[in-house]
Amino acid sequence: MPSLTKSAKAKSKLLVKQLKKVAKAVKSVKNGHKNGIKTSFAAPKTGAKAGKRVYFFGGGKSEGSKEMKNLLGGKGANLAEMANIGLPVPPGFTITTEVCTEFYALGKKLPKSLDADMRANISRMEKLVGAKLGDAANPLLVSVRSGARASMPGMMDTILNLGLNDKTAAGLAAKSGNERFAFDSYRRFIAMYGDVVLGMKPEKKEDHDPFDVLLDRKKRQRGVKVDSELPADALKELVSEFKAEIKARVGVDFPEDPYAQLEGAIKAVFQSWQNDRANLYRRLNNIPAEWGTAVNVQAMVFGNKGNDSATGVCFTRDPASGENVFYGEFLVNAQGEDVVAGIRTPEKIEALGKIMPKAYKELLDIRKKLEKHYKDMQDIEFTIEGGKLYMLQCRSGKRTGFASVRIAVEMVDEKLIPKEEAIRRVEPEALNQLLRPVFLPSAKKAAIEEGRLLAKGLPAGPGAATGKVVFFADEAEALAAKGETNLILCRHETSPEDIRGMNASLGFMTAFGGMTSHAALVARQMGKVCIVGCDALSFDYHARTMTVETAKGTVVVKEGDWISIDGFAGEVINGRIETAPSEVIRVLIEKNLDPKEAPVFQTYAKLMSWADAARKLRVRANAVQPDQAEASVAFGAEGIGLCRTEHMFFGEDKIGPMREMIVAENEADRRAALAKLLPLQRADFAGLFRAMKGRPVTVRTLDPPLHEFLPHDEAGVRALATATGRTVEQVHARIEELKESNPMLGHRGCRLGITYPEITEMQARAIFEAAVEVSAESPGAQAVIPEIMIPLVGTKKELDLQAAVVRKAAADVFAEKGKKLPYLIGTMIEVPRAALTAGEIVDSAEFFSFGTNDLTQTTFGLSRDDVPRVLASYLEHEIYTVDPFVSVDRAGVGSLMKMAVAAGRAKKPKLKLGICGEHGGDPASVEFCHEIGLDYVSCSPYRLPIARLAAAQAALKS
Ligand code: ADP
Ligand code: MG
């Protein structure tokens, strides 16, 4: 993990070196633009050229392609690709992500030679468009857009209409014969530039954007409702007012020179790579900081030119449910992110067919063409200028877990992609969503009948959430930090600044915006429940209320009140509603829903069957109780990889004798207590073996420090004193004696069994008696094969001593019952010494199971319980890129695992190897386990679908 920072440094060193070469290189690149264009087009797939900083696209061909995302960013690469396949894309150029790294290496300065590259490319654009940047009579306007390798929607900044100043605005008005349009563009440019480059932000969270305030005032003055109704002279006034506001607040004059504007914009986009929300987004999505963003400079097309112009956003399929329908929204006479930002509530895409049939038909064709070409659901941005359609962006669309599974499976059925690709496509974690609860139908029906339905909006993020209303993202974040888990963030609209609070909430809803709004997008990506466009709700942030007129009168919902949101139906309901299990759970676990009536389950099952066929790793569950075991089998477990016997002791009837056993001061008393435990343990194991129907079951002998079982309250102490015929003081003294200064590293694991062999003996006896009993119940079936696993072994001798106890118990039981069963004895590998001496330990072990929780603790010397104290700053400094207790640290813990695998298999090539730490359900760790050749991963039952899919993906990779 720490290597990341290293490689970033190495990279910037390298770049500084490169810089020196660059002066020469630039000349040749510049010549390349004039003479060598053909050669760079000839090899679009490997078109990246050392030292080349700027890539042109447009006029039906491009220097880049969709293969060049790392260099050109996703947006740049796809603009190039769309131009290459003949879609109407306004011309432009992309400044590479490497320049972003250079920019930071140079202390936030652009490399000197970039200016020349830029001017050369601008002039190519000027030729294609037939207009000139800064020309008073015929000005070229451009957009300046960010675009990282991985899409980070809304996280960084975009500036539109760059190139306008007082002269060019007048020129644009004259040339277009449309003064309103020219000054609408100009005021938009000043506002964006003011915000992004000059830092004109609202001062307090209750405040609105300073430009919006002026715009709203203007609308009031002129007695109009929406921005598109403002006449030209009002927009002209706004231009002056915007500039004056900038001068008053920031103290600078608005730059008039287009090249100065361009330089400022490019720098601001590079800087936005490191803004607060982009940093957080990257952390949430594991995007390394050193990737950098590209900058796209593109000729403007205008959706705000009048009623034959429009702008919109579409998905080639429904990104919430995955249904194969064209899905999108648009606004007439609007520009840029008006649709996403919810300036006016947009119209459904079908309506475009009536208003601009030609452009709509072309859009439908492009929908088909893009899916055929990219073989995936695409998220597209388009603008129509004077009836003519232009494509401004396409990328693989973000989607919910539901949509992800459905689209992948249906695209196989449509023969667009092979099964392997469907397996690769679905993010294993996305399967979680399919298991999440929904509202109990009867409870929801009752709530609606009681008149509690507040509003209906658009269902943007499926699922059901019930929680307390919070109106501000930072407050949601703060409440969550205090442990409040049930929060619903309610806002008029959300903006990228809100993502921390959105992440901290169960779900969110907005009054404004459509299915492509910021809130909807983030919800689909985070897998949160979300409803947008509930325009019946009106917000008062100062009073901290939202108000709605219902059939039953006016309802005022205050901060802290409970509401429920149904992200399938788009319904906002007052108060709490009980939830019920999902379709998949009902079919698999509760068995009260017919799979034929469960379409979500069907696609899930199809995908899972493909994954099972593809994977090499087996999957097991960490489970203790019979019902957990049954659920595990339903989720695809092929065995139990870890039965934590200590969990069995916490039951009502067991904790008593367990405590007696612990406080016993001699072997005889201990044996007496263990004799009481034996039948209880035997019954537990029998239940587990029965549920697993002959599948292998790994049982770990007692592991945690004994004091964990002792009473923590006076009542418990008194009860224990009575039960054992001691005084309360004596019990207290014994508890005191058992206290350890560092229990995690203390008297636990096999150390318990070494000092008190009778504990291991009892457990082994219980296991074998249960195995014999259950095997006798169904003579024809697969007999139980217990696998006894000794924890915390660090030396071969420890394992030998414990194995001897187990073997003796087995021999005794088999002799008593007159029946023999096969069984295995193995060890956990969970302290570094075990990994380092695995070559010796293996002589006594029939299997290894990596206990990566303890192995991570002991390798890092950091206890899992204390990790929250350091995690945030360690992630921030990129000391860790992920929590090592979530994802196996390949470099450290992983090396130890590899070492143990190699040493073990060197002596016993067929040695059975598994993992039973929490990591067994983490996709990246599953991949690692596949790579190092483990036989199985074991994880908690609800992570099994994720592990199966991750295992299949790992197999397909290798
Ligand atoms: P994001 O990264 O947030 O998607 P974009 O760079 O796509 O931001 O820009 C936001 C919006 O600005 C686009 O959806 C598009 O509508 C508009 N836009 C960008 N470039 C142009 C252009 N050259 N002409 C017209 N509109 C543009
Ligand atoms: Mg943007």
Ligand code: MG
């Ligand atoms: Mg965009």
